[in-house]
Amino acid sequence: MPRVLRAAVDADRDTVLSWRNHPEVRRVSLTTHVITASEHAAWWRAATADPDRRVLVFSGDDGVPAGVVIFDLRETPATWSFYLDVAGLGGGALLPAWLRLEDEAVRYAFGELGLDRLGGETLAWNTPVLALHRRFGFREIRRYERQVDGTAQTVVWTERGK
Numbered sequence: 001m002p003r004v005l006r007a008a009v010d011a012d013r014d015t016v017l018s019w020r021n022h023p024e025v026r027r028v029s030l031t032t033h034v035i036t037a038s039e040h041a042a043w044w045r046a047a048t049a050d051p052d053r054r055v056l057v058f059s060g061d062d063g064v065p066a067g068v069v070i071f072d073l074r075e076t077p078a079t080w081s082f083y084l085d086v087a088g089l090g091g092g093a094l095l096p097a098w099l100r101l102e103d104e105a106v107r108y109a110f111g112e113l114g115l116d117r118l119g120g121e122t123l124a125w126n127t128p129v130l131a132l133h134r135r136f137g138f139r140e141i142r143r144y145e146r147q148v149d150g151t152a153q154t155v156v157w158t159e160r161g162k
Contacts, residue, residue: 008055077117124154
């Protein structure tokens, strides 16, 4: 069985950008504009070179890349985010992929990275992702307002310990 999470390599950069720019991914993100190739390349260089960040590619059982998980260890607690290849997975495969990705990411965070706590932000109206996080032991810590491309949005901070 292939590794489900692996370190991203430069050959993944454009694929990850295409996943990130999918309209459904942008709709649920804290930055919703279409990310340009140069903007993404600058972020990619910085993120993949930083020892306090991990950009990981998620693959299904078939070994085909299907998403990305990003850990940021620069703050306490460490934060994480993820998105899937919405177009490539199709509707019926999204839920199983979400479940597998979150399971593997949590194992990686508390295993390989040795974290004690992990947190992240989700838009309050994104109830399916909030339910997914609850399923994996994350709990709501607080809600706050944040500007998302010029519009005030309620954000939910969820967190879990080891």
